[in-house]
Amino acid sequence: MTKNLYDDARITAVGLVMEVYAGLAARFAAQFEEHGLSTVEFEVLMRLARSPEHQLRMTDLAAQTSLSTSGVTRVVDRMERDGLLCRRACPSDRRSAYAVVTESGMARLGETLPGHIQLIQDWFIGQLEPAALESLLDSLRVVRDAVHPGATAGSRGGSAEATTPC
């Protein structure tokens, strides 16, 4: 009757987080693909669209996503080839380059976003009572602040994103 070491309840708790993440990620990826986007491409588009003038330096973009700077170079390569983004030289620092969203990129995001939000509503927000949802978000915030992956973006910090003037 010795309790199996590998059935520890704490592990199943994390497994739960992983399952939820994997499930949501899979649903999202499928919906992105309907619009010809990968998950990272959507993420890049979102980050840029939320930034002033729809542009960001390559380094900053890397810092705000899950990618390395090389990874950003390659994603921007693809998206530039597809006409979603374009590079722009930084006038004040010739080392830097901006990635800026094109009209086509904004249009693509605009047609992808409503379905995405609907998915969130269907599979996440809509599944819970308002009180339970609020409680869930509070708890997640606590864990997020503790685990601190690098403080990617404030919870609702507004526009004080410390983007270098350049």
Add this chain to the structure above:
Amino acid sequence: MTKNLYDDARITAVGLVMEVYAGLAARFAAQFEEHGLSTVEFEVLMRLARSPEHQLRMTDLAAQTSLSTSGVTRVVDRMERDGLLCRRACPSDRRSAYAVVTESGMARLGETLPGHIQLIQDWFIGQLEPAALESLLDSLRVVRDAVHPGATAGSRGGSAEATTPC
């Protein structure tokens, strides 16, 4: 004063889940690496260790992890090369092959697991009041059951894992 479309609160809620996942995953990966394991290798080791006789058919292993069957073939290749696993022919079905954990593999898992559980305690379980934790897990279960990535493993279904007799 038009509310920016891209600041929708529902999106930030999902962003929270993603951040928590990414943070935990990064912490875990770093700790696994201390013991010479990748995240998927740890996952494989766990799944096998929890299975009867510490073995599973390649297909079943793929179904229980986030990998395709090709992926399992390659991971098992690496782990077999490292002495953590070995393949065993299935006596009743010559198409199938078992992946079974070696003594060395169990030892590796045994030395990795305590630190892993400690990490979970430090950054996840220990961050929350017992009531908040219970509430969080309940909510996550609701979402998990809704999003259903394929019902990888019952929440605490016990041993009725429907492993084919073979």
Add this chain to the structure above:
DNA sequence: GCGGGAATATTGCTGTGTCTATAGTTGCTT
């Protein structure tokens, strides 16, 4: 028994990401 369809694992090909090295640029120090 035996022939066709399903199942199983593996392999080649491709896509994508990281790590390391490299080249160009900037600003500070002397």
Add this chain to the structure above:
DNA sequence: AAGCAACTATAGACACAGCAATATTCCCGC
């Protein structure tokens, strides 16, 4: 002003995972 360290983006080499194709084996109907 020349040297030097830090920063920025990119390119090459590698690792890893998925998809499609392949070979073998099983099972079911005849």
